[in-house]
Amino acid sequence: MPDFDANDSRRSDRLLIVTNAVRIGLGLALLALAALALARVAGWPRLREALLTGQIRELEPARIQGPLLRTGQGGADRVYVLSLQSESLLEVKLRAGGHDRRRDLLHVDLRALDPASATVAWKRRLRTFEDRASDGVDLRQIEILGADGGTLWLNLLGPLALSLADGATLADGARIDAVNPAMAGKRVPDAGYVAFGAHGLQLTLSDATQWRIDGEDFGAAPRDTPARDPARIQAPAERQQTARFQVRGLPIGDRWLGVLTDAEAGDLQREPTLGGRRPEELSALARHILASTHLPQPLSAAPQAYRLWSARVTQVSAAPPDWPPELPDNWGTQSRYSDYQPLTEAPSFLQAGLLAAATRSAQALWYRGPDSVLVLHHETLGAAGRLALARVAGPGGRVVWNAPLPLIELHTVLPDGTALIVAGRGLPTEEPGAAGARTDEGPAPEPHERLVRVALSDGGLATFDLTEASLRDDGAD
8 A cells, every 4th residue: 555645635635726716716707707798788787787686677668558638537636647668677697507588578557647746646557468478469459548437447458447546446357247247258359349438438249239338336238328427428638749739720709819921921911813813803703712711721830930810700691792682591601801910919939830639629728817828839940849838818919928848749738727738759858867868879869758737827847757757777756
């Protein structure tokens, strides 16, 4: 048997220690390289997040989904906003042989905003689709439908009833089926079969029968059955483009008030003519026909300066000029405009129109104390030109206030007696560190989704920036 050599044993121990140290060093080096690569791709904050939590979280800005609803039927004046937000979670495996796992989420959130302060009164996450669960989802089936009493109806791939007061769930499709057993198994999951009308929630079943669902006890009745309280049936606001909220003018008694370019005003002040001939060279019938159309036409706001004008409006017979007086006049009447006068105290406004709520009547909004209209205009022309709102009072066109809005596009107007809510998209703030602020690297940021409260008394603004709120790290509003 060979003699035991203590020196050999010590050398073997030292070699083992050195080998382990090299292995640890290589592992740390690989970890450092992986961390550097991760930091290069995702940034140092994301590296810190990965080391602390084992995952990287990426949030896309929330976007408004469907129309908005403003109502006080939940006990307080609120604006209800439904939104979609995408989120990605990457589980990072820094050790050798680890495989990263990515989860893609789509959140459906409902916020109730307090218009007085433009802050969130409450927020509720209604549903989260994970990974491929959202593939093929018809976004037309995710929207606010309307209010019936204290109930907020939504379509979330099927009917959903929430409390206007706090967002608590009151009923879903299963509850409706339980209350109305004859409907069970007959609801159609496709778009167009869940709607909201004059009597509240409407369902079209697979057998083509149509029913309305009561917002209080969720019982079904034929579609045309009057609602429990028709005055408390409220549909959401129309969602439109900016130009749809700008109208030409407003009739006020025997006067008309509206916006005209100088060229349009000049044309309207002259007698109409045809083919270059003087008016006296035209037949009486031709002059009659031209006069019937010689009035302010519907507005398509051009990138020009507009001024406020007034005109006298009289109602005259629409009968042909040679209609025998002894015959009955059943032709009705038509408006005749004359005496065009500029409102001399009002300045010119770029690409302007009177603000309307985009309802079917397209009636301009009118306010008292003082008697006035709101003019929606642009501060500057171009895609980045901000919108502004001016309150202009008669009779001379005095500007009560002019409020530049943090918006470049408008899609919703929600009027009320003391404050107006407008919603649309605006350029990101340039304040350093703000979510979405412009940086020197990468493409220009997308516009932010914003809701703006405009005080009618002084034009004071309060803004809720959905993009900013949805990108906060803690997810709170």
